[in-house]
Amino acid sequence: MEWDWEFTWNRVLPAMLEALPVTIQATVFSFVLAVVVGLPLMLLRKSSIRLVSVVVGEFIEFVRGTPLLVQIFFLFFVLPEFGITLPPLLTGILAIGLYNAALCSEVFRAGFDAVPKGQWEAATALNLSPRRTLTAIIIPQSLPPIVPALGNYLIVIFKETPLLSFVAVAEIMHVAKGIGVETYRFTEAITIAGILFLILSLIAAALVGIVERYVIRKVYH
Amino acid sequence: MAPKITFDNVTKRYGDLTVLDGLNLEIEEGEVVSIIGPSGSGKTTVLRVLMTLEGIQEGVISLDGEPFTHVRKGDGFVPAKPAHIRKLRTKIGMVFQSFNLFPHMTTLQNCIEAPVQSLGLRKDEAVERARELLGMVGMAEKEDHYPSQLSGGQQQRVAIARALAMRPEILLFDEPTSALDPEMVGEVLSVIRTLAAEHSYTMLLVTHQMGFAREVSDRILFFESGKFVEQGHPDTFFSNPQHSRTKEFLAKVLEAN
Numbered sequence: 496m497e498w499d500w501e502f503t504w505n506r507v508l509p510a511m512l513e514a515l516p517v518t519i520q521a522t523v524f525s526f527v528l529a530v531v532v533g534l535p536l537m538l539l540r541k542s543s544i545r546l547v548s549v550v551v552g553e554f555i556e557f558v559r560g561t562p563l564l565v566q567i568f569f570l571f572f573v574l575p576e577f578g579i580t581l582p583p584l585l586t587g588i589l590a591i592g593l594y595n596a597a598l599c600s601e602v603f604r605a606g607f608d609a610v611p612k613g614q615w616e617a618a619t620a621l622n623l624s625p626r627r628t629l630t631a632i633i634i635p636q637s638l639p640p641i642v643p644a645l646g647n648y649l650i651v652i653f654k655e656t657p658l659l660s661f662v663a664v665a666e667i668m669h670v671a672k673g674i675g676v677e678t679y680r681f682t683e684a685i686t687i688a689g690i691l692f693l694i695l696s697l698i699a700a701a702l703v704g705i706v707e708r709y710v711i712r713k714v715y716h
Numbered sequence: 717m718a719p720k721i722t723f724d725n726v727t728k729r730y731g732d733l734t735v736l737d738g739l740n741l742e743i744e745e746g747e748v749v750s751i752i753g754p755s756g757s758g759k760t761t762v763l764r765v766l767m768t769l770e771g772i773q774e775g776v777i778s779l780d781g782e783p784f785t786h787v788r789k790g791d792g793f794v795p796a797k798p799a800h801i802r803k804l805r806t807k808i809g810m811v812f813q814s815f816n817l818f819p820h821m822t823t824l825q826n827c828i829e830a831p832v833q834s835l836g837l838r839k840d841e842a843v844e845r846a847r848e849l850l851g852m853v854g855m856a857e858k859e860d861h862y863p864s865q866l867s868g869g870q871q872q873r874v875a876i877a878r879a880l881a882m883r884p885e886i887l888l889f890d891e892p893t894s895a896l897d898p899e900m901v902g903e904v905l906s907v908i909r910t911l912a913a914e915h916s917y918t919m920l921l922v923t924h925q926m927g928f929a930r931e932v933s934d935r936i937l938f939f940e941s942g943k944f945v946e947q948g949h950p951d952t953f954f955s956n957p958q959h960s961r962t963k964e965f966l967a968k969v970l971e972a973n
Contacts, residue, residue: 621830
């Protein structure tokens, strides 16, 4: 099979670039959801109320222990049975976001545990409120180990977005498959999809590196 | 007048291990008390439960006669709510063996964080107070330095200024010189000496510096196996200990010195 440059330029690339914002949206919103839900999940899991920590712990284990694709299908096909019908993209963001929230909660836990106990004790001795202790003392110090790990999850999430093609979200992979099915030419579409993912991954990794260096400079001087 | 600090039958256990065993202790306002004793005897725990870093299983700790760890209910006591503890805890400041400065804040930021956030001082008031205290501990020049840029002795002096910035009435020192290189012990002890001599703080020190304890304290407590074995005025305590365990301990540490 010959590589068709004209087909690539005129048909594949424009369609891919049109799908790109969907992939980026899915990535960014899923990542934000993962972080925003992951932090409280970790705090709840550390709760001194046993029922709360056990229930949250089980939820995390359940989410971590089942394939993401199963969870996407579950939200997409099973929720409507209970009268909850969500648009495909939103379903996908929810599934990827919650799945990674469970994983990110472990990242937050590791970051928190890395802050010496003496820091909590100094905050108590200075009578800081629990809230101020978290936001001004503990969280800033837990960032250096957390940021690179979260950056890694950002890229992982980005690479998980093709799973959304299974529920017909028009992201890059879905469009690539569509072109293939339509024209019987898969090579160009799949290759371009791969290259686009590679380029964006590299850009994301570079951005994460910049944020990482910034945080380390800010916290360690 | 009620004692500044009262431990009433306080028991602290870690699992099966009893660290404080029905402890009774009264400390008067302005008194400087040193707690000495072998490692693992629980002397640090006395400070830690007073600072509420750890809970107690039995008994009540009171400040100025007011129950602190607990509140009265009917004839007995129930554990106090966090709000009650936070209200009374402002009376106590603590200096740790490992300094525990906030590494992401400068010297000055370390000293104004809590006064602004938990006492509600205006920032300029807090800065003024912090500078005064940093001057007192000889750290005025280093207000823009981060803890990692300071020596151990300097960090501990900043930690003392940070504790003082909260205007506590009670100061707890948990082996304040144990983590320091020998040549830095003196500078920290001289700050504590000044506090003991020239200010009215009620002070509770856990220390291995016998000479220092003898010099600054109004009273020495010898602690072993979760209990006070012997206590007394430093002059009589060191020259004429009564209990055989005290004699043994003092013989050992004084020989080592």
